[in-house]
Amino acid sequence: MSQGEKGGPKVVGRAHGSPTKDFFVRMITRDISLADCILDLLDNSIDGARRSIKRTGAQPSSQPLTGYSATLAIDESKLQVVDNCGGIALNDAIDYAFHFGRRKDAPKDVDYSIGLYGIGMKRAIFKIGRKARIESKAPGEAFSVDVDVDTWEADDSDWDFDLGHMDPSKELGTRILIESLYPQIAAAFADKSFANELIRTIARDYAFIIGKGFSVTVGAVTVPHFDYSLKEGEGVESAIVEYAEDGVRVRIVAGLMNDLSDEVPEELRPDETDPYGWYVVCNDRVVLAGDKSEMTIWGHQNYRVWHNQYNGFAGFVFFDSEDPKKLPWTTTKREVDVGDPLYLRAVGRMKELTDVFVAYTNQRKVDLPAAKKLESATTFVQVSSVPGNARPMRLPRVAGAASGVDQTTISYRKPRIEIKEVAEALGDASMPAREVGKRTFEYFRREEMGKS
Amino acid sequence: MSSVPSFQRVDYSLRTNKSIERKLVFERMKELSSALPLSKYRYVGLGSLWFVDFVLAHRLLGIDVMWSIERAERAARAEYNKPYECIEIKAGASSEIIGSVSMTDWATPCLAWLDYDGRFDLDARGDCERILRNAAAGSVLVVTVNANRSSYRGKIPETSPPAVQTLRDVLGDAVPTDAVEQGRRDIGNEQFPGVLSKSVLNFMAATVRTSGRETGGMPDRFVPLFDIRHVDNATMSTIGGIVVSWQQLALLVEKLALDSAALFAGGASIAEVLDLAPLTIKEKLALDRLMPSAEETFEARLNESGVKIEAEQAEKYRRLYNHFPVFAETVF
Numbered sequence: 001m002s003q004g005e006k007g008g009p010k011v012v013g014r015a016h017g018s019p020t021k022d023f024f025v026r027m028i029t030r031d032i033s034l035a036d037c038i039l040d041l042l043d044n045s046i047d048g049a050r051r052s053i054k055r056t057g058a059q060p061s062s063q064p065l066t067g068y069s070a071t072l073a074i075d076e077s078k079l080q081v082v083d084n085c086g087g088i089a090l091n092d093a094i095d096y097a098f099h100f101g102r103r104k105d106a107p108k109d110v111d112y113s114i115g116l117y118g119i120g121m122k123r124a125i126f127k128i129g130r131k132a133r134i135e136s137k138a139p140g141e142a143f144s145v146d147v148d149v150d151t152w153e154a155d156d157s158d159w160d161f162d163l164g165h166m167d168p169s170k171e172l173g174t175r176i177l178i179e180s181l182y183p184q185i186a187a188a189f190a191d192k193s194f195a196n197e198l199i200r201t202i203a204r205d206y207a208f209i210i211g212k213g214f215s216v217t218v219g220a221v222t223v224p225h226f227d228y229s230l231k232e233g234e235g236v237e238s239a240i241v242e243y244a245e246d247g248v249r250v251r252i253v254a255g256l257m258n259d260l261s262d263e264v265p266e267e268l269r270p271d272e273t274d275p276y277g278w279y280v281v282c283n284d285r286v287v288l289a290g291d292k293s294e295m296t297i298w299g300h301q302n303y304r305v306w307h308n309q310y311n312g313f314a315g316f317v318f319f320d321s322e323d324p325k326k327l328p329w330t331t332t333k334r335e336v337d338v339g340d341p342l343y344l345r346a347v348g349r350m351k352e353l354t355d356v357f358v359a360y361t362n363q364r365k366v367d368l369p370a371a372k373k374l375e376s377a378t379t380f381v382q383v384s385s386v387p388g389n390a391r392p393m394r395l396p397r398v399a400g401a402a403s404g405v406d407q408t409t410i411s412y413r414k415p416r417i418e419i420k421e422v423a424e425a426l427g428d429a430s431m432p433a434r435e436v437g438k439r440t441f442e443y444f445r446r447e448e449m450g451k452s
Numbered sequence: 453m454s455s456v457p458s459f460q461r462v463d464y465s466l467r468t469n470k471s472i473e474r475k476l477v478f479e480r481m482k483e484l485s486s487a488l489p490l491s492k493y494r495y496v497g498l499g500s501l502w503f504v505d506f507v508l509a510h511r512l513l514g515i516d517v518m519w520s521i522e523r524a525e526r527a528a529r530a531e532y533n534k535p536y537e538c539i540e541i542k543a544g545a546s547s548e549i550i551g552s553v554s555m556t557d558w559a560t561p562c563l564a565w566l567d568y569d570g571r572f573d574l575d576a577r578g579d580c581e582r583i584l585r586n587a588a589a590g591s592v593l594v595v596t597v598n599a600n601r602s603s604y605r606g607k608i609p610e611t612s613p614p615a616v617q618t619l620r621d622v623l624g625d626a627v628p629t630d631a632v633e634q635g636r637r638d639i640g641n642e643q644f645p646g647v648l649s650k651s652v653l654n655f656m657a658a659t660v661r662t663s664g665r666e667t668g669g670m671p672d673r674f675v676p677l678f679d680i681r682h683v684d685n686a687t688m689s690t691i692g693g694i695v696v697s698w699q700q701l702a703l704l705v706e707k708l709a710l711d712s713a714a715l716f717a718g719g720a721s722i723a724e725v726l727d728l729a730p731l732t733i734k735e736k737l738a739l740d741r742l743m744p745s746a747e748e749t750f751e752a753r754l755n756e757s758g759v760k761i762e763a764e765q766a767e768k769y770r771r772l773y774n775h776f777p778v779f780a781e782t783v784f
Contacts, residue, residue, distance in 0.1 A: 199719070299660070301624070301658065301662050302577075302622075302624035302625075302626075304625065332490035340664070341663065341664035341665070341666050341671065343664065344662055344663060344664025345663065346664075347664070348581075348585040348586070348663055351581075352551065352582070355551065355578070383703070403771075425607055426607075427598075427600065427602060427603060427686065443606065443607065446604045446606070447608065447611055447612045448611065
């Protein structure tokens with residue numbers, strides 16, 4: 001055996017490092033939930049719609065995605081996603097769309113895209129079933145791909161997929177059909193409660209995309225628009241912090257949450273306290289919703305943990321970038337990269353905004369009914385249309401909070417010498433008697449009763 | 453925290469060890485002023501009515517942008533007593549004032565010395581976090597807090613939580629895991645100030661690390677500079693350090709002749725326990741006539757001088773005599 005080429009240790013063999021298909025089919029599919037896989041397919045539709053808008057040069061508007069839609073059909077035997085979002089160009093399909101991972105030479109995708117890792121569609125297929133068909137109709141070109149996972153998996157040396165001919169059509173879009181479902185997937189798809197949960201998840205996580213005009217249908221149900229809004233009114237304003245760094249625009253909006261509109265059907269509404277907490281939104285896609293955990297601020301680095309006292313609070317942090325790789329999300333788009341410096345800097349701001357609300361909740365405890373009344377005497381504004389780029393949070397002023405609750409005086413006599421002894425034990429021999437009395441009372445409440 | 457503010461009990465300038473500490477802190481800063489543009493900094497303090505630290509910051513470091521945070525009810529008196537025009541009295545609780553600093557103001561690096569009367573509590577923690585997260589790279593944060601174990605636990609040992617619990621409630625994982633000796637319920641009385649300092653320094657480093665602060669794509673870091681204890685009446689700890697960009701770190705490495713790992717580990721930290729008893733003027737003059745003195749020969753010379761103070765106290769005096777204050781009564 002010879003010495004290593006660069007003078008390193010003697011080489012005694014070569015360890016195999018190439019990937020196996022099994023890893024993609026059975027391992028990485030474990031890291032994502034079934035619902036999130038389906039959302040990955042929807043993400044592709046939305047990126048398609050954005051590409052299509054760019055191609056057709058549509059006028060900018062507040063609802064640019066109007067007219068674009070995706071329809072999901074799920075049942076015991078299949079999952080089908082059909083969209084009218086422009087299809088996949090043949091060259092993109094040949095070179096990039098089916099590649100595992102984004103190729104280094106891949107051209108920049110449409111600005112503000114949400115598909116970024118070159119994994120979503122394949123992972124969804126592998127997670128859900130053993131057979132799939134993808135049909136794409138882009139302007140002037142169309143193709144289909146049939147994936148038979150068993151056949152494809154049998155040969156570890158050939159990773160490519162055959163593209164089949166289809167006649168182009170004026171009805172542009174993509175259809176993905178997954179069949180030969182795994183038994184537990186088939187059972188989930190047959191379960192009506194799964195469908196309802198999926199609709200609620202889509203409504204929650206695509207709220208800002210649906211708000212821009214995109215339409216999603218699951219079976220016969222059109223996914224409702226969760227029109228997240230914050231209270232505004234006399235002395236009540238949500239806070240706004242906005243800044244840009246390294247190609248990412250960060251906008252934080254936080255305040256008192258308003259109920260979803262009555263148009264959201266009862267059975268699809270989230271549970272009462274679910275919506276409270278922090279939302280992390282990357283290129284309009286909600287990654288964390290109503291978060292009450294360490295993933296945002298709660299309990300992070302000894303920051304206060306979420307408490308029911310904070311009900312009513314909602315904060316939204318929007319990260320927008322032309323380059324989705326700069327955003328602090330993970331491949332499942334269900335978690336944030338909590339070590340990302342960009343994200344950590346935002347967390348600092350989020351904590352500071354939350355502090356203001358927490359102080360308010362301490363005040364409103366004094367007269368909760370009055371506070372609720374003041375809170376409900378407001379109008380509201382949708383989170384996506386809160387104007388401006390910097391302002392502090394303003395919250396109702398609860399009468400009586402400043403002067404405190406009903407108070408009375410305790411007074412008793414004790415030998416001066418004993419009071420001095422207690423004062424010394426409290427760490428300050430010169431403490432006035434009044435203060436000694438107050439301290440010992442507070443001490444008793446704190447230590448003996450566990451109250452602050 | 454006593455409700456009788458310490459400024460009403462003690463004239464700040466009359467505490468021997470506090471006075472020495474102040475000089476140590478500002479001299480260290482003065483030393484760093486060749487590496488950092490300190491004269492362009494903002495000094496942020498809790499000036500009380502005496503402003504002794506402000507005078508040193510102005511005279512020694514040339515700082516002429518200064519904020520003194522003072523409770524609203526005492527602000528007018530502070531305004532009257534401020535020694536320089538360039539001191540701006542900020543009326544309010546420190547958490548309110550520090551919580552409302554604008555991004556423009558944070559862009560000016562600061563030397564903040566938060567000299568609290570009480571223990572390191574959640575408010576102090578909040579103030580420190582804001583500064584460490586937001587202040588421009590190069591900013592220095594120093595806090596002084598009560599370091600008596602008794603301040604951190606209730607008075608009935610059987611029923612009140614141990615001091616280590618109070619510390620963990622405020623500082624979480626920054627409290628060393630071995631803070632409590634095996635078989636004991638709480639941190640030892642003697643060990644407590646040391647554990648407190650370590651915990652606060654750990655917390656400061658962790659806050660900088662988890663703040664996402666960066667300069668030129670490289671994370672900013674925290675370098676401890678102060679770990680001083682002074683005992684005039686209560687035991688007080690003065691703890692702090694500097695947030696540095698990687699460029700500033702290189703300047704510190706050069707200035708302090710320590711590598712970066714040693715700096716992060718506290719190698720440049722001034723660690724002193726200042727518990728000198730006051731000396732009479734006669735004693736001080738006699739001791740000063742021995743100075744400067746090498747450690748080896750000092751004891752013998754001390755004995756010859758006839759000054760009757762403890763050897764340990766005398767040795768501290770030998771090291772710190774340049775900073776030792778003399779107080780005298782004057783009649784105006």
